[in-house]
Amino acid sequence: MIRPGKMLRELLGSLFKKPSTIKYPAEETNIPDRFRGRLKFEAEKCIGCKMCVKDCPANAITIEKVGEKFEAIVDLDKCIYCAQCVDSCPKKALIATTNFELAQLDRRKLKVKI
Amino acid sequence: MGIASALFNIIVFPGFLFLGVMGLILEYLDRILYARFQNRQGPPFYQPLADFIKLTAKEEIIPEEADRRVFKFMPIIALTAATTAFFYIPMWGTSALFSFTGDVIVVLYLLTIPTVSFFLGGWSSTSMYASIGAVRTLTQLFSYEVLLFLGILSPMLLADTWSLSESTIYYQHHPVMMLLNIAAFAISMIALLGKLEKVPFDIAEAETEIVGGSFTEYTGRLLALFRMAIDVEMVVGASLIAAVFLPFGLMLNPVVAFILYLIKVCIIVFLLSLFRTLFARLRIDQMVSVCWKYFAPLALAQILFVMIVKGVFL
Amino acid sequence: MAIVKIPIGPQHPALKEPESFLISLDGERIQEVGMRLGYNHRGIEKAAEGRTYIQNIYLLERVCGICSHSHSTAFIQAVEEVAGIELSRRAKYIRTIMGELERIHSHLLWLGVAGHEVGFDTLLMYSWRDREIVMDLLAMISGNRVNYGMNTFGGVRRDIDKQKQQDILTAVDALEERTKYYAKVATEEITLIKRLSGVGYISKEDVYRLGTVGPTGRASGMPRDTRKDDPYAAYDEVDFNVITDNHCDVYGRTLVRVGELMETYKIIRQLIKNMPDGEIAVKFPRRVPAGEATSRYEAPRGEDVHYVKGNGTDKPERVKLRAPTLANLQSVSKMLEDNNLADVPITIAAIDPCFSCTDRMIRIVDNSKGSANTTDWETLRKKGIEWYRNEKGIDFTDLNKKYANIRKVD
Numbered sequence: 001m002i003r004p005g006k007m008l009r010e011l012l013g014s015l016f017k018k019p020s021t022i023k024y025p026a027e028e029t030n031i032p033d034r035f036r037g038r039l040k041f042e043a044e045k046c047i048g049c050k051m052c053v054k055d056c057p058a059n060a061i062t063i064e065k066v067g068e069k070f071e072a073i074v075d076l077d078k079c080i081y082c083a084q085c086v087d088s089c090p091k092k093a094l095i096a097t098t099n100f101e102l103a104q105l106d107r108r109k110l111k112v113k114i
Numbered sequence: 115m116g117i118a119s120a121l122f123n124i125i126v127f128p129g130f131l132f133l134g135v136m137g138l139i140l141e142y143l144d145r146i147l148y149a150r151f152q153n154r155q156g157p158p159f160y161q162p163l164a165d166f167i168k169l170t171a172k173e174e175i176i177p178e179e180a181d182r183r184v185f186k187f188m189p190i191i192a193l194t195a196a197t198t199a200f201f202y203i204p205m206w207g208t209s210a211l212f213s214f215t216g217d218v219i220v221v222l223y224l225l226t227i228p229t230v231s232f233f234l235g236g237w238s239s240t241s242m243y244a245s246i247g248a249v250r251t252l253t254q255l256f257s258y259e260v261l262l263f264l265g266i267l268s269p270m271l272l273a274d275t276w277s278l279s280e281s282t283i284y285y286q287h288h289p290v291m292m293l294l295n296i297a298a299f300a301i302s303m304i305a306l307l308g309k310l311e312k313v314p315f316d317i318a319e320a321e322t323e324i325v326g327g328s329f330t331e332y333t334g335r336l337l338a339l340f341r342m343a344i345d346v347e348m349v350v351g352a353s354l355i356a357a358v359f360l361p362f363g364l365m366l367n368p369v370v371a372f373i374l375y376l377i378k379v380c381i382i383v384f385l386l387s388l389f390r391t392l393f394a395r396l397r398i399d400q401m402v403s404v405c406w407k408y409f410a411p412l413a414l415a416q417i418l419f420v421m422i423v424k425g426v427f428l
Numbered sequence: 429m430a431i432v433k434i435p436i437g438p439q440h441p442a443l444k445e446p447e448s449f450l451i452s453l454d455g456e457r458i459q460e461v462g463m464r465l466g467y468n469h470r471g472i473e474k475a476a477e478g479r480t481y482i483q484n485i486y487l488l489e490r491v492c493g494i495c496s497h498s499h500s501t502a503f504i505q506a507v508e509e510v511a512g513i514e515l516s517r518r519a520k521y522i523r524t525i526m527g528e529l530e531r532i533h534s535h536l537l538w539l540g541v542a543g544h545e546v547g548f549d550t551l552l553m554y555s556w557r558d559r560e561i562v563m564d565l566l567a568m569i570s571g572n573r574v575n576y577g578m579n580t581f582g583g584v585r586r587d588i589d590k591q592k593q594q595d596i597l598t599a600v601d602a603l604e605e606r607t608k609y610y611a612k613v614a615t616e617e618i619t620l621i622k623r624l625s626g627v628g629y630i631s632k633e634d635v636y637r638l639g640t641v642g643p644t645g646r647a648s649g650m651p652r653d654t655r656k657d658d659p660y661a662a663y664d665e666v667d668f669n670v671i672t673d674n675h676c677d678v679y680g681r682t683l684v685r686v687g688e689l690m691e692t693y694k695i696i697r698q699l700i701k702n703m704p705d706g707e708i709a710v711k712f713p714r715r716v717p718a719g720e721a722t723s724r725y726e727a728p729r730g731e732d733v734h735y736v737k738g739n740g741t742d743k744p745e746r747v748k749l750r751a752p753t754l755a756n757l758q759s760v761s762k763m764l765e766d767n768n769l770a771d772v773p774i775t776i777a778a779i780d781p782c783f784s785c786t787d788r789m790i791r792i793v794d795n796s797k798g799s800a801n802t803t804d805w806e807t808l809r810k811k812g813i814e815w816y817r818n819e820k821g822i823d824f825t826d827l828n829k830k831y832a833n834i835r836k837v838d
Contacts, residue, residue, distance in 0.1 A: 005392045006617040007550060010609075011151040020557050021155040032564075034571035034586065057483040082486045082577050087585060096571075152553040242434055246453075246769070313547055314619055322442040322545050322773045394619040395547025397770045398456065 036083040036096040041072040041114040045093035052085035052094060061085055076102050076110040123211060128200050137345030138162040140352070140383050147387040162345075166338050174334035181238040188235035189332075189339035195227035196346040203353045204282050206364055206371030213279035218270060221278070221354060222263060225309065228343055229255050232318070235340070236328025247327025251311075251318040253398055257405040258308030258315065264413035265302035268420045269295045269358050278357055285361040292359065294423060297416040299359045301409055303382075306351045307389055308405075310344065314393040315401060352382040431459065434769070438467050442545060442773035445783040449760075449776070456768045461761040469787040476747040481507060481716060484744065485579060491749065492785040493574045494537065497530045498727035499734070499749065499785070500579045505660060506736040507581060507744075509721040511713060517662070518706035519583035524662040525596070525699050526570070526578050527725075528692045532603065533562045534728035535685045538780050539610060542682065545773040546623040551613065558606045565599045568592065583709030593700050604693045611686045624679040628763040628775035631676060638759045641752050642730025643688065644779045646672045647680035654726040666698045678778040715742050727752055729780045751785030 022029055039061075048070050050063050060078035064071050072094075083096045104110055123129055141162040149156030176185055202217040204210040210217075229251060236248030270276060272291055273284035285292060308315040319327035326332075332340060356378040363374045396404065432453045438446035446467035452460040472491055476484050489500040501523055508515070536559040543551030563573045569592060570576035578584050588596075614620065630640070635648045645652065653670040655663045671687035673680040720737040730752025737746040756779040763775050816822045 002616050002618050002621065004618045006613050007392060007554075008388075010554075011388070011391055011550070014153045015150050017153065019150065019155045020153050020560075023155070032568045032571065034569070035567065036571045036577070055480075055482050057479065057486040080486060080490075081572075083571075084482065084486065084577075087580070088482075152550055153557060154553060242432055246432075246434070316547065317770070320547065320770070322547070323770055325441060391550050393548070394543070394617070394623050396619060396622065397768060399768070400622055 031098045031100075033098065035098045035100070036081045036086075038076070038097050038099040038102060039072075039074055039079070039085070039114050040095045040097050042093045042095070043069050043071065045091045046070040046072070047091055049090065051088045051090065055084050055088040057082065057084065072114050074112060074114050076112060077107070123201075128205075128211065130197060133197055133200060133346050133349055134342060136349045137342060138166070140348055140379070141345050143380065143383050144348075144387050144390075147384060148391055151388070151391040166342065169338035169341070170335050172334045174336060175331075177239060177241060177331050179240045180331065181240075184234055184238040185331075186336065188231040188238075189336045189343060192228040192231040192235075192343035193339050193346065195224050195231070196343050196350055199224035199350050200346075200353065202278060203350070203357050204279050204361075204364070205353065205357075205375045206368050208283045208286060208364055209279040213277055215280075216276045218266060218276060218278050218281075218358075221350075222266065225347065225350065225354075226255070226259065228347055229309070231343075232328045232340075235332070236330075239328075239331040241331050243324045243326065243330045244328055247318050247324050247330065250324075250398055251328060254308060254311075254315060254318055254401065257402045258305045261301055261405060261409050261413055262305035262309060264410070264417060265298045265305055266354070266358055268298040268413075268417050271417065271420050272424060274424075282357065282361045282364055286365055289362055292361070294420065295359055295416075297412060297419075299355070301413045301416070302355055302359070303385060303389075304409060306355060307386065308401075310348055310351060310386070312386060312390045314389075314396045316395060317398050317401060320395060348383070348386075349379070352379045352386075355382055436772055436776075443776065443781075444541070445781065447781070447783050449772070451764075451769070451772060453769055456770070458764050458767055458769065458772070461764050463757065463761065465757070465783070466787050468784050473747050473749065473788055476744060478743065480742045481581065481714075481744065484747070485581075486577065488747075488749075489575050489577065492751075492782050494534050494782060495530065495727040495729060495732070495785065496575045497526050497578065498725050498732050501527065501661070502723050502725040502732050502734040503736065503747070504579050504581060505725070506721045506723040506734050507716060507738070508712075509723065510719040510736060510738050511581075511716050513582055513710065513712060515583055516706040516708070516710060517704045519708050519710075520662040521699055521703055522584045522588055522708065523579065524666075525588065525696060526566075526576060526584075527661065528696050528699075529562060529566055529569075529596075531692050531728045532689060533559055533566065534780075535689050536562065538685060538728075538777075539682075541777055542624075542678075542774065543620075545777045546620065548620060551610075551620075555610060558603065561599050561603055565596060568595065580709060581712035583707070585709070587708050588703075593703065596696065597700060600693050600696055604690070607686065607689045607693075611690075614682050614686060621679065623774065624677070624682060625675075626677055626679075627767060627771045628678045628778055629676055630759055630763050634759065634762055638762065639755050640730075640759045641755045642727075642780075643681055643684045644730070644756050644759070646670070647684045648676040649674050652731075654724050654731050658724055660723070660725065662699065665702070666695050668695050678774055681778050715740065716744075729753060729782060729785075730756060732785075749785075749788055751782065751788070753779065753782050753786045754788075757781070757786065 046063070046069075048063060048065060052061055053063055058078045058080050060075045060080075062073050064073065081096075086094045086096050102110075125131060142157070142159055145161065146156040176182060199221045201211045202213060202221050204213075233248045233251045236244040236251065239245075269285075270281055272294065273281040275281050275284065311318055319329065324330075329337060329340060353375075356375065360378050364371055366374070434451050434453055436449040436451060437443050438448050448464040448467070450462040450464075451458055472487065476487055479487060485500060485504065488503045489496045491499045536555050540552040540555040540559070543549065543555070566576060567573050569588060570578045570586060578586060630648055632649045635645045635650050640648075640650070641652070649672055651670055651672050654660075655668075656670055668691045671684050671691060673684050673687075675683065716738045718738055718740040720735070722733065722735045725732045725734075732752055733750040735746070735748040736744055739745045760776060760779060764772060767775065813824055816824065
């Protein structure tokens with residue numbers, strides 16, 4: 001029936017329950033394992049085909065040949081963490097970790113070799 | 115009264131310092147209850163003090179076309195009027211700091227002055243959001259003011275006096291008579307919600323419609339004083355209702371009576387926070403029609419009931 | 429009081445995204461509403477022409493945060509139709525599950541926003557707390573709370589195994605209980621009903637005339653739902669009702685959205701029960717053959733139309749979107765006739781506006797001259813610089829030099 005104060009019982013009950021606020025960063029939160037964070041590169045598997053560079057929507061990753069091996073350099077501020085490069089790589093040399101705490105005070109520190 | 119004791123009363127107790135601290139504590143109680151009702155964590159205990167200090171440290175910006183003197187003067191008037199009203203309200207014992215016949219009317223009029231100062235502050239800002247908010251404050255005043263007066267009046271009628279302190283003496287001798295005023299207690303709580311501009315009657319400062327209402331252009335120290343005036347108004351309003359409708363236990367030891375007074379005020383603030391959480395905000399035309407169609411007849415019926423009881427049984 | 433013109437927006441606490449409504453008031457009654465769009469235009473259609481198809485999936489996903497899966501799926505469906513590729517049934521089922529989970533999260537978000545606009549913050553806190561169940565579920569399946577990145581050409585990128593299906597069913601049970609509680613609150617709390625009833629009225633004839641789509645139109649009795657009229661993905665294999673209502677006001681829209689939530693739970697349970705086996709993606713060519721296709725998708729806000737034209741290379745030639753909010757915006761000025769100022773926020777919120785979806789390129793046709801004018805990039809830029817120099821006295825040449833110097837330092 002229509003009356004004022006329909007939520008009264010729920011409100012009074014909430015006084016005695018634990019608040020549902022997650023106190024991040026004071027407490028840890030659980031991150032799902034499919035979360036796409038910072039990339040990890042396994043240099044021995046890379047064959048230098050550059051499919052990842054071609055498919056990146058943000059032009060964030062570059063592959064350079066250093067000596068005999070390949071190096072990957074990622075712009076952490078350009079990357080949109082879509083993990084398309086992870087799927088495009090034919091040798092599975094790139095992995096998405098769950099690290100997301102990537103903030104820096106200096107912009108130059110965000111261009112990293114992974 | 116000597117100069118020293120007068121200064122002590124004005125500045126420390128029950129003057130600006132005591133009322134300021136009580137205002138901040140009650141604001142904290144209101145905010146943490148609001149948060150816990152909504153299953154959230156709520157602010158830490160020093161939050162209202164931190165807000166006040168932060169606001170005083172900010173720059174004051176006054177709009178170019180505003181009336182400077184009125185704009186700067188209104189917060190001081192609001193704070194002073196609310197503080198002065200507290201001198202006539204008994205907290206323990208049966209007499210307040212000052213009392214004379216007719217002081218309940220003076221207290222109610224002193225509580226109207228902050229509302230008028232909100233209107234003048236908003237109107238002198240010459241911003242369109244502030245003008246609309248100021249006009250809404252006055253329209254709201256027309257709805258709840260009569261209810262507040264009628265609600266406070268019926269216990270006074272039963273006690274046959276116009277002075278708050280004397281009414282507490284009457285109720286000390288006849289404690290059962292308090293139960294006859296239940297309807298007036300409900301009406302006064304609703305009217306107090308309107309005076310303090312809390313949901314469902316916070317139409318004058320509706321954040322999602324007119325940004326800030328009368329306070330849109332206020333910044334810095336002036337806004338800090340306005341917010342302190344609202345907090346002190348809450349202390350004074352809650353104390354008034356506690357003194358008029360819950361006047362028991364006043365003759366005990368002063369310390370015990372003072373603690374009992376604090377508990378009564380906390381209960382009233384609990385009820386105010388509960389109403390704030392339960393309801394949605396009404397529109398201004400809905401508020402006027404609800405107040406005049408449903409609550410005003412109830413208040414009049416309560417007064418009629420009190421007069422019949424007085425005439426027939428006493 | 430004389431006629432006062434009050435601006436709601438572009439920056440206003442009632443709007444989540446910038447849009448300009450200029451409202452002429454007489455006291456508290458609305459006389460006239462003027463609208464300006466375009467504050468959120470980001471040039472997505474132009475940007476899509478310079479990127480390959482695979483890069484475009486992620487670009488189009490970020491058109492809107494709340495209906496991101498809708499835009500992504502609609503685009504991919506259009507391209508798959510151009511290329512003539514048929515999906516596996518399991519991929520269709522997974523796409524539908526993600527779409528329905530997105531509908532749950534969008535409608536719960538709307539419930540909270542509607543509560544906030546009428547000053548009922550408690551409803552906001554509670555419904556957003558329960559929305560966290562869906563967000564955690566979406567993060568568990570796809571890896572992210574919004575912008576899921578689940579779609580790829582030929583299917584989906586991630587699979588839903590038995591354990592995740594069980595988690596989905598548990599979450600749907602919990603959500604269904606909470607939704608029933610919110611339905612009771614919406615129909616029994618008197619202050620809420622007083623604020624929502626009789627506000628934003630639009631009749632059935634006006635809905636057909638102005639082309640309103642989605643729950644806004646269905647609340648006035650228009651029974652159009654793209655999932656039933658033009659089934660895509662797995663919608664032809666599930667059984668559900670189209671919820672309509674006859675109130676024609678904001679209260680009706682609330683009832684339609686809560687009813688759609690209950691239908692969504694039914695759909696998800698059927699999909700999980702009948703999930704077929706198979707692979708999740710088929711092979712897709714990098715160069716899409718020439719052709720054009722239009723695809724429609726029922727986003728939580730209404731019907732979303734995508735048009736893609738390919739010319740045989742690996743970049744599309746033209747991508748055009750029509751978001752549902754663009755169709756609903758024209759009815760806002762009709763709805764606001766004869767209402768109070770206090771009803772403006774809830775009326776705008778009731779069409780569930782998503783102005784990020786809306787702002788695309790529109791050709792302006794001058795009715796008096798009967799001609800249409802299209803300017804290109806460089807002319808527009810020069811025109812802007814000229815205007816600022818002549819009208820406002822601001823000269824940009826020094827600023828440009830300083831900006832060029834800043835960019836040079838790495």
